[in-house]
Amino acid sequence: MTKRVTVFCAAATALVGAGQAATAQDLTEVTFGTNWVAQAEHGGFYQSVADGTYEACGLDVTILPGGPQVNNTALMLAGRIEFFMGGHLDAYFAVQEGLPLVNVMASFQKDPQVIMSHPGKVESFEELKDLTMIVQDAATYYEWMKAAYGFNDEQRQPYTFNSAPFIVNEDAAQQGYLSSEPYAIAQETGWAPDVWLIADAGYNAYSTTIQTRQDVIDEQPEVVKCFVEGSILGWYNYLYGDNAAANALILADNPDMTQDKIDFAIAAMIEQGIVDSGDALELGVGAMTDERSESFYNDMVEAGVLPEGLDFAKAYDLSFINQGLGLELRPE
16 A cells, blocks of 8 residues: 655646645545556556645545556456556457446557567567567467567567576567566666567557446546546656655555666656657547547457457547646646
8 A cells, every 4th residue: 555645736736626625534535456566657646646636636545556466457346446557458358348347548658568679680670570579478469460560470489577588599579568678688788678669660559547447437427537637647747747755655665666767667658758649749648539449449350359340439438538637747
């Protein structure tokens, strides 16, 4: 569980309107389950806990970290938590399986999934086809890579979350997370791998979504609105403002995290436009659109990941986003 710091930032007033910040006894308790242990990629949410943005519109938010032995999706389906850090594709799977899970915001406009190669080995994403691909089993983005670029199963060997096979083989490429494996490999070897963001190659999935149940949307829309808008402001403030208090909470929740890893991740997210790019530049952080959602669905059908005829629009709700909230917080 995170500690709460009752410090209000100026941006939080955007959620309060003409009224005053909620008093402690008025706060509605909600829990947000993340998809992994605390890290900078969760920073916008920790920011709004730390600076009081969630409290300003009436929520007492607990962040429940995920991990290899934690199933926060199941907790949300069971009604034990209100929000979960989901993804674009898993909400489509939920529709396919008849589960009432809905994405209400996309924190990341670009999926941070990358493919790494040895320095100078290839000059384009497409040239990775000539290498051995070290990618985990059942990676749906690899199914897209097969359909879009002609990668194949014969060239793939399973990734076991050990980078040694990649490090010693110049003819191999390995999956990674933008802010994690590239940094770890550089620290271990002294050389930085070339990093190919699959989003820049055309994989247009949203990532790090806020996911909730349909009944929460129907019965507590004001809670959803507060959490979504608070998270939008949290991401602007975390990336472009004073994030020291949020980082302190991340470090407290994850003893294996270090400040240098956080600093690297923040710089990578800003440089690559993970949070603030594309539609978010005009609609605000958290943006999602019908057009992009349909395009991604069609890509997944073509890749054989999803069936044709799925009512994919049930996977998301645009009611709480795309209003330009927080655009003034972006540096010019």
